[in-house]
Amino acid sequence: MSMPSIPSRAEHLEAWRESGGKVCAAFPAQYPKELLWAHGVLPVEVWDPPLAATRAPGHLQPYICSVVRQGLELLLAGAGDSVDLILFPHTCDSLQNLASLVGDYLKPAAPSLFFYNPKAPFKAPAREFYLDQLHALDRQLAGLFGPRAQGALEQALEWSRALAALHAKAYKMRALGELAAGAGEFYAVLRAGEYLHPTALIPLLEGWLAQSAGSASAGERIVLSGVLPGPPDLLESLDVLGLVVGNDDLLSMSRRLLTSPPGTGEPLAALGEVFLHMPPCSTRGSSLEERLAWIKGLAGQSKSKGVVFVEVKFCEPELFDLPELRRGLKEAGLPSLVLEVDVNQAAGGQAATRLEAFREMMA
């Protein structure tokens, strides 16, 4: 299948602004984007901006991960003054301090908002707290941009339900080998959700899924785990080497996208349940048992024969879990490979060679 035409970030942002919309630079990882939509704010996610890091290293030690470095670089390159809002969900120590560094010391023109995600286990106090957080964010957004329009949150939840269904369908088709799209295409389309408004994203996904029904290419099937799919050359290597991603356990992807859709009760309470039902994740404090069972399940559904961990260098939440996950997977007959990357750098030939050796080992 040929790649669908996806509006670029810049085009979409320009059109959105021209229509009078507000823009929020949203840092990783989980946050209630439905609330932003409901307030007429477009969240544009900041995961791996392709910029040369020239300013950020003056503020960050070299042992801070490249997601944080690139995100700060983007703000310092002007985004911090041109957006209407910067949102920092609580994800890890590095993003926590980046939020404080930006909000307290660097003070770009755009206001910063912070959103604390409670950590597992999600018992009653965590549920109540999360709901309180939603109410607080709702009030803060109303303070900045005015009260949300009547029915706007209900509409946002409708979009969210439609997207949850489309994401689930895309993942299912891929797992069953019924999606004729390589890794590069799959992630290019799904990652458009990092900046497209649902009114543009929903038709894009619907059209793409309809056109992409078909057999996946043959090859050794794997599960991809880590934070982000990529860098781009790594996805190309997978396609070229005949390694087929059958499923993923990526923080930026399935760990957020494969949640249950919001229910139909009180809108904010329904939104709270979305967060609480996201798949297990290192940054949410999920136990190793849960994570292992989840990844094994992903491999089983997609008939994958191994797991490739693509880890961002210095990413503590992921790196702590790694040895025990690998051990558990090995015991389950699933070999694994670990590649460490910097998000703005090519994975390189060495990664391709290791992937090739891994494929041969699995065959």
Next chain:
Amino acid sequence: MSLSDKAKLQFMKDLGFPALASLQKAMRGKRAPRKANPDFGPPLKCTARLKEIMTRHYYLARFAPGAKPVAWVTSGAPVELLRALDFYTIYPENHGALCGAQKMGPELCQVAEDEGYSADLCSYARVDLGHMLSGKTPAGKLPKPDLLFCSNNICQTVAYWYKVMAHRLGVPLVMFDTPFNYTEISQDDIDYMVGQVKDMIPVLEKAAGKAFDMERFIQVAELSRAASELWGQCLETMKARPAPMTIFDAFVHLAPVVSLRGLPVAREYYEILLAELLDRARSGIGAITNEKKRLMWDNIAIWYKVRDFSELFASRGMNFVAATYTNAWAETIQHLDMSQPLESLAKTYSLVILNNNLEHRLNLMAKMVSEYAVDGLVVHSARSCKPYSLGQYDLKRLLSERLGIPAVVIEADITDYRYFSEEQALTRLEAFFEALEAA
């Protein structure tokens, strides 16, 4: 808990450890005394008592299993909940510092790395995992925990690290989630934390095999408060000129308030330390003989360099009189209020420096610079510790600009000296010394 194990622990407390301590004292007496360094004032007499307390704690720990429930605890966790249930507590971070000071960091980190743990993880965690995998420790033997108790008020790292230990050791993990204080603490935050405490009590009771008693908890919390307040007063004696102790001493004398908080021994220890420090301050006895400049330290100690740095700075007539790190165990204790035990516990533990925003840190440091008459700032950028280190470059710049004091950043690690370049550190320090001396 078995009666015979309880009897054994009691025997070791009453007879075993005192006999060992006498033996060690006799052996020490035979050793030639270390040659006095003329750059330092007379050593603190309390140090011998501190050694005895900490040796006793680690020695008795090996007899705790079966006699008491054993918990491994993070340094910022509300340990009072465990003390009220009579847990024997081990602090892996304190153990990590001990391994670091004994220069065992790289060896133990390597064991963890060989098992697949990245060399980029916090080295306290790697040291601890290395110890767990190899059994190696300078503390004799650490008892296996019945429970792990963790709070992310110092970092998220401990949550990841304790999760791994819970999985490997097959023991329950109790987590106390303290929302990061981006701006100011809210009632929602407090309610959430209190709700968690109420939820965790039955889990702690189950592991302890006894019921939680609020009165006992209040007694423990009062002991804790007393120890932390006394510790704060000990630190305040360093406002005197010359300061009666250095921060390098304080890094060591910090151990009881970290590891034994809530026990009578911690309060008693700080009573005698405070008396000695006040006496030295009154008599004009300085920790170093020629205190020309007064410095502040930011971040955890570089444990394998404590002695070398202490000598280096003393030889230049420079004394560290304040540190954000040592201050952390005194800074928030005023919130502990027994008329609202759980709410105030939540505030005390969630407002600690590492769970607080960088504006708070900047203001705190500016205040300390003024109160302790600080002339210069040394910032340890600790590779292990992202929450302490990310933001330090700007913190240093802003403090220097605001207060006009020289400052230097040293890139190092807390225990893993493979990431420390002596040459680079000394070059930076030489420039810093020149700036200070010219100021």
